Structure formats: structure tokens, C-alpha cells
Amino acid sequence: xxxxxxxxxxxxxxxxxxxxxxxxxxxxxxxxxxxxxxxxxxxxxxxxxxxxxxxxxxxxxxxxxxxxxxxxxxxxxxxxxxxxxxxxxxxxxxxxxxxxxxxxxxxxxxxxxxxxxxxxxxxxxxxxxxxxxxxxxxxxxxxxxxxxxxxxxxxxxxxxxxxxxxxxxxxxxxxxxxxxxxxxxxxxxxxxxxxxxxxxxxxxxxxxxxxxxxxxxxxxxxxxxxxxxxxxxxxxxxxxxxxxxxxxxxxxxxxxxxxxxxxxxxxxxxxxxxxxxxxxxxxxxxxxxxxxxxxxxxxxxxxxxxxxxxxxxxxxxxxxxx
Ligand code: NAD
Ligand code: UDP
Ligand code: UDP
Numbered sequence: 517x518x519x520x521x522x523x524x525x526x527x528x529x530x531x532x533x534x535x536x537x538x539x540x541x542x543x544x545x546x547x548x549x550x551x552x553x554x555x556x557x558x559x560x561x562x563x564x565x566x567x568x569x570x571x572x573x574x575x576x577x578x579x580x581x582x583x584x585x586x587x588x589x590x591x592x593x594x595x596x597x598x599x600x601x602x603x604x605x606x607x608x609x610x611x612x613x614x615x616x617x618x619x620x621x622x623x624x625x626x627x628x629x630x631x632x633x634x635x636x637x638x639x640x641x642x643x644x645x646x647x648x649x650x651x652x653x654x655x656x657x658x659x660x661x662x663x664x665x666x667x668x669x670x671x672x673x674x675x676x677x678x679x680x681x682x683x684x685x686x687x688x689x690x691x692x693x694x695x696x697x698x699x700x701x702x703x704x705x706x707x708x709x710x711x712x713x714x715x716x717x718x719x720x721x722x723x724x725x726x727x728x729x730x731x732x733x734x735x736x737x738x739x740x741x742x743x744x745x746x747x748x749x750x751x752x753x754x755x756x757x758x759x760x761x762x763x764x765x766x767x768x769x770x771x772x773x774x775x776x777x778x779x780x781x782x783x784x785x786x787x788x789x790x791x792x793x794x795x796x797x798x799x800x801x802x803x804x805x806x807x808x809x810x811x812x813x814x815x816x817x818x819x820x821x822x823x824x825x826x827x828x829x830x831x832x833x834x835x836x837x838x
Contacts, residue, residue: 519548526550526588530581530622531595533560535701536636536694539738540593540745541565545573552589556580559598563835564701581618582610585625591749592633594622597671599638601664601792602707608666615670616677623681626688634690634749635678637758639799640668641693649766649800652693652758662794675758688753692745695762695801699738699821700828704836710735710822713773714829717780727791729770732798736763737821740814747810755809762801763814772818779822 527544531537532553537560541551550573553565557578568574579585581596597614598604604611619635626633642650643658658668681687698710705715716723744761767775773786806812816824 524548524550525590526552528552528554528587528589528592529595530554530593530618531560531597531636533557533562533564533576534595534599535564535699535703536697536738536741537593537595538564538701539699539742540595541568541574543742543746545571549573551575552577552587554579554581554585555596559600559603559703559706581621582613584621587625589629590631592622592626592631593636593745593749594619594633595636597636597667600703600706600708601667603703604667605663608663611666612670615667615674619674619677623677623687627681627685632688632690632749633678634692634745635674637675637691637693638667638671639693639695639760639762639801640664641672641675642799643668644794644796645799648798649764649802650760651802652760652805659794663792664794679756682756689756690748690751691757691759692748693758693760693801694741695736695760695799696733697736697738697741697762699825700832702825704829704833709733709769709772710776710825711829713776714780714822714826715833717777717782717784718826718829718833720782720784722785722787723773723777724789725769725773725786726789726795727769728788729773730768731791731795732766732768732800733772734763734766734800735772735818735821736761736814737816737824740816744806744810744812747812751809759805759809760801760803761806761812762803763818764801764803765818766798766800767818775818776822776826779826
């Protein structure tokens with residue numbers, strides 16, 4: 517899209533080579549903005565942004581957000597952080613540093629530049645929730661010392677920092693609590709349930725249901741989520757969030773396994789494996805606020821989203837594993 521130079525923004529996306537970041541960048545470039553993608557490529561890959569390398573409004577910088585960053589931008593989306601349990605538990609100390617030091621550095625940058633900044637927070641701030649569905653007013657039920665804590669508490673502390681930078685320094689903040697999101701460019705081997713089940717079904721391997729499969733999740737297709745990000749960023753300074761973005765349609769993990777297998781076809785068996793420690797039993801967003809404040813709600817049903825994600829993996833898997 518052509519955009520007048522005066523209305524063109526220079527936008528920083530940290531974690532831009534990851535799953536969500538790369539989709540966000542595609543939308544921002546389509547809208548005519550300039551994008552600086554900052555990523556240390558821990559879980560992201562250049563493959564996700566390969567198609568942008570020759571684009572005149574796109575720039576990539578390999579950098580770890582736990583270190584200061586001095587650049588000039590108008591807006592910041594802070595997505596840098598490993599997101600799947602397998603990856604964030606691989607180096608838990610680095611995970612906490614990424615959330616906490618990364619937030620401090622990006623907020624320091626936003627403060628100096630008087631730039632709007634959005635934090636990619638997570639439904640994990642609700643922990644293993646004792647109320648259902650989860651509204652933003654719920655404070656959560658998080659284990660501070662378990663294997664998921666580096667991620668959950670890191671993200672909670674990042675939210676604290678965002679609100680204190682707003683109160684103390686007047687930084688214009690937006691906090692989005694993302695519920696399980698899936699789609700093309702998910703990492704094929706990071707252990708998240710949608711990618712795991714699709715890859716297992718495509719390879720004819722057993723589909724691994726952890727526990728009895730009765731735990732629930734609510735799955736949002738990536739395009740819907742990115743639309744929510746953009747709408748939140750467009751709001752005035754009075755809208756800070758935190759705001760839940762996710763799809764309220766809740767499924768058991770066994771449902772997801774059965775639907776995935778039916779769509780992919782093949783002869784994979786459904787097998788049960790031990791449930792990881794502190795695995796939340798249920799999760800469903802209350803999106804009343806997103807509807808009221810952003811006029812946002814998801815539009816892609818799980819069945820359609822799964823078809824699109826399966827299509828991506830059918831095509832990409834040989835390259836990803838090759
Ligand atoms: P992802 O792993 O694909 O992307 C994260 C990106 O951050 C990767 O490209 C990785 O290399 C980069 N990164 C990690 N540590 C970094 C560091 N120290 N410095 C610079 N870059 C670093 O995961 P995603 O699903 O795209 O998640 C993006 C954001 O959204 C994360 O902050 C995650 O916590 C949040 N989120 C995602 C989901 C989801 O369902 N996908 C749910 C809740 C929250
Ligand atoms: N920072 C940064 N880029 C900037 C400005 C600040 O990376 O353009 C980092 C800097 O390293 C600092 C952190 O952000 O440690 C927090 O900045 P702030 O100004 O809030 O704190 P101070 O510099 O007073 O510690
Ligand atoms: N899960 C599963 N099999 C897998 C991967 C995950 O049964 O191969 C389960 C996992 O135990 C959890 C749910 O699926 O109950 C979602 O897991 P994911 O890691 O995708 O996200 P999160 O637990 O962070 O919501």
C-alpha cells in the first residue's frame with residue numbers, strides 16, 4: 517500500500533523473526549510503514565522474514581534485547597521472548613532476563629523517544645486459573661518457583677514494569693494478554709500442541725496427548741490476533757490494557773488431536789504421555805473488553821485455521837526438517 521511519507525511510521529518489532537512477529541511485520545509493511553526487526557534468532561528464523569530482505573522498508577538487526585538498544589523509531593512492539601514451554605525452559609534464567617531486562621531496555625528506549633510501546637504478555641499470567649473464563653481483572657494463580665515460573669513470573673514482572681513506566685515516566689503503554697495462538701510459521705519442533713499434532717500426523721507418528729487430554733485450551737488463528745494488536749496500538753493513551761486477545765472457543769486437547777488426525781488423514785495412533793508439571797487444566801479468554809474497546813473479535817474458526825496451518829506444514833515440513 518502506498519502511504520504518504522508524513523503518515524509513514526518507523527516501527528520496531530522485537531522478536532520479529534518469530535511466529536507472531538513475522539506476521540505482524542507483514543501487516544505493517546502492507547500498511548506502508550517502515551519496520552526494524554530486532555531478533556537474536558534464538559527461536560525465530562531468518563526463513564520467516566526471507567521474503568522481506570529485499571524490501572526497501574524492511575531492516576533486520578540481530579540483537580539480544582537483554583542489552584541496551586539505541587535506535588530511532590516511532591512505535592515499538594515488544595515480542596522478543598521464547599514462547600513454548602520446551603524453549604523457555606531450555607535456559608530459564610535467560611527467559612526471565614529476556615522478559616525483565618528486555619522490558620526495561622525497551623521501556624527505556626520508549627521513554628527516550630516518547631514512542632508508544634506494546635508488550636506481548638500472555639494468558640500464562642493467570643497461571644492455573646481458579647476462575648473460568650479469565651477476565652483481565654483476575655490476578656491469577658501462578659506458582660512462583662516451578663518450571664513454568666521463569667516465563668509466567670517474567671511476563672508478570674514485565675507487565676509491572678510497563679505500568680510503572682507509565683505512572684512514573686508517562687510512557688504510552690499497551691499490554692496485550694495473548695491466549696494460545698496458532699498458524700503458519702509456528703516453529704515445527706518447539707513442542708506446542710497444534711504444531712506437534714500436525715507434524716506427528718503428517719509424519720504418521722503417534723499423536724502425543726499429555727495426561728488424559730481433558731485439559732482445555734482456546735485456540736486463536738494468527739491473523740485474528742494480529743488484527744487485535746493493530747487495533748490496540750491505534751487506541752489513544754487512555755487505553756493501556758491489559759486486554760485479552762484470544763478465541764473463546766474452548767476445546768479439549770483430545771478434541772484437537774481427533775480433529776487434526778481427521779483432517780490430515782493417515783494412521784497415527786493417539787497415545788497418552790505424562791502431563792507436564794503445573795500444566796493449566798483449563799484456559800478460555802473473556803474477550804468482553806476487546807469487543808467493547810477495540811471492536812475486535814475472532815473471525816477464523818478452528819476448523820478453517822487448522823486447514824490453513826496443515827497446508828503450510830505439508831508444504832514447509834520437508835524444508836524445515838531438511
Ligand atoms: P517465537 O518463539 O516464534 O518468537 C519469539 C521471538 O523472540 C523469536 O524470534 C526469538 O528468536 C526472539 N527472541 C527470544 N529471546 C530474545 C532476546 N533475548 N532478544 C531478541 N530476540 C529474542 O514465539 P511467538 O509465538 O511468536 O511469541 C511472540 C511473543 O508472543 C512472545 O513474547 C510470547 O511470549 C508471546 N505469546 C505468544 C503466544 C502464542 O500462542 N504464540 C501466547 C502468549 C504469548
Ligand atoms: N535504554 C536503551 N535505549 C535507549 C534508552 C535506554 O536501551 O534509547 C536502556 C538503558 O540501558 C537503561 C534502560 O533502558 O538501562 C532503562 O532506561 P531508563 O532511562 O528508564 O533508566 P536509566 O537509564 O535511568 O537506568
Ligand atoms: N500438549 C499435548 N501434547 C503435545 C503438546 C502439548 O497434549 O504434544 C498439551 C499440553 O500439555 C497442554 C496443551 O497441550 O495441556 C497446550 O500446550 P502448549 O505447550 O501448546 O501451550 P500451553 O501449555 O503453554 O498453553
